[in-house]
Amino acid sequence: MKPILFFLAMLPALFSAQTNVSKLKKEYIKLLETSGYGNNAKAGQYYDVNGIKMYCETYGEGQPLLLIHGNGGSIVDFSKQIPFFSKHYKVIVADSRAHGKSVDKGNALTYEMMADDYAQLLQKMKIDSAYVIGWSDGGINGLLLSMRHPEMVKKLIVTGANLRPDSTAVQADVFKRVSANYAKFKEQFAAKKDKTDLDYKVLKYKRLLSEQPNINPKALQGIKVPVLVIGGDYDVIKPEHTLEIFRNIPQANLWILPNSGHSTLVVYTDEFNAKADTFFKTKFRSIKDRDREF
Structure with a gap:
C-alpha cells in the first residue's frame, strides 16, 4: 500500500456526512492523481531537518503560509488550497516526517x-513566522507548533x-474501528518475516493514530496567537x-460546518479558503461582556 493509498482508504470516513459522497470522493481522488503537487521538481526541495530529509514545495509570493497535512497524507492533499492561496501568499507545503517523499x-x-x-x-528557509493551516493530524501539529515555538506562528487555523x-474526542464507532485495525496490524506485523519499509511506515501511522496525541486541554491556554478552530x-x-x-x-473563533465530515476544506473548498484568507487578514476581535448580547 502506497502512503497516498493509506490516506485514500480513509476517505469514506472523511466524507461520511455528505449525501453526494461518491461524486465528491471521485472528483477529489482524480484531483490528487492529476494535480502534480507533491511531485513538482521546479517547486520542490529537500531540507536537512532534525536528522531527516524533509521534502517541501513552495508556491507564490507574499506572507508565508504553512500548510500541514494529516496522517498518511502528503503535499498533494492540499490540491484545492494551493492554487487559491499561492495568488496572495508564499505557500509552504511539506511532507511531514515519515510521509510522502520525506x-x-x-x-x-x-x-x-x-x-x-x-x-x-x-528556520532553514529563513522565515521568522508564518500563518499556519493544519488539517486533522496537521491541526495537532499546528497546535503543538504554536505551543512549542510560539514565535514561529502568526495565526493558526486547525480543522x-x-x-x-x-x-x-473521537466518535465511538470510529475509535473502535481504528483500535481494532491497529491491534490486527500489530499481530500481522509481528508475524511477518520479511518486513518492508512500507510495513514500518504504516505501523508508525497506525500507532500515531491510536496512541497519540496526549495534550492537556489546559496547555492550550498558553497559546498566544489567534486561532480559528474548525470542524464538521x-x-x-x-x-x-x-x-x-x-x-x-484565549483568542479563538469557532466554525462548525453543517453536513460535513472530516474533510471540511474539501467539501467546502470555496468557503474554507475565503474564510481562512479573511481570518489571516483581519485583526482578531474579542467579544466580551455586554457586546455578546449583540
Missing part, C-alpha cells in the same frame, strides 16, 4: 517531533484536530471535543 528511517514518530520539524524547516486518542458537525472528531479545544484557547 526520508525518515527511524522507528519513532510523535506529533512533538513533527511540530519541531516544521519549526526547523521555517479536525484532537487532543487525545479516545472516545471522548458530522466530523470523526466529536463537535463537543472541537468545542473543548476552542474554549481553552
Whole structure:
C-alpha cells in the first residue's frame, strides 16, 4: 500500500456526512492523481531537518503560509488550497516526517517531533513566522507548533484536530474501528518475516493514530496567537471535543460546518479558503461582556 493509498482508504470516513459522497470522493481522488503537487521538481526541495530529509514545495509570493497535512497524507492533499492561496501568499507545503517523499528511517514518530520539524524547516528557509493551516493530524501539529515555538506562528487555523486518542474526542464507532485495525496490524506485523519499509511506515501511522496525541486541554491556554478552530458537525472528531479545544484557547473563533465530515476544506473548498484568507487578514476581535448580547 502506497502512503497516498493509506490516506485514500480513509476517505469514506472523511466524507461520511455528505449525501453526494461518491461524486465528491471521485472528483477529489482524480484531483490528487492529476494535480502534480507533491511531485513538482521546479517547486520542490529537500531540507536537512532534525536528522531527516524533509521534502517541501513552495508556491507564490507574499506572507508565508504553512500548510500541514494529516496522517498518511502528503503535499498533494492540499490540491484545492494551493492554487487559491499561492495568488496572495508564499505557500509552504511539506511532507511531514515519515510521509510522502520525506526520508525518515527511524522507528519513532510523535506529533512533538513533527511540530519541531516544521519549526526547523521555517528556520532553514529563513522565515521568522508564518500563518499556519493544519488539517486533522496537521491541526495537532499546528497546535503543538504554536505551543512549542510560539514565535514561529502568526495565526493558526486547525480543522479536525484532537487532543487525545479516545472516545471522548473521537466518535465511538470510529475509535473502535481504528483500535481494532491497529491491534490486527500489530499481530500481522509481528508475524511477518520479511518486513518492508512500507510495513514500518504504516505501523508508525497506525500507532500515531491510536496512541497519540496526549495534550492537556489546559496547555492550550498558553497559546498566544489567534486561532480559528474548525470542524464538521458530522466530523470523526466529536463537535463537543472541537468545542473543548476552542474554549481553552484565549483568542479563538469557532466554525462548525453543517453536513460535513472530516474533510471540511474539501467539501467546502470555496468557503474554507475565503474564510481562512479573511481570518489571516483581519485583526482578531474579542467579544466580551455586554457586546455578546449583540
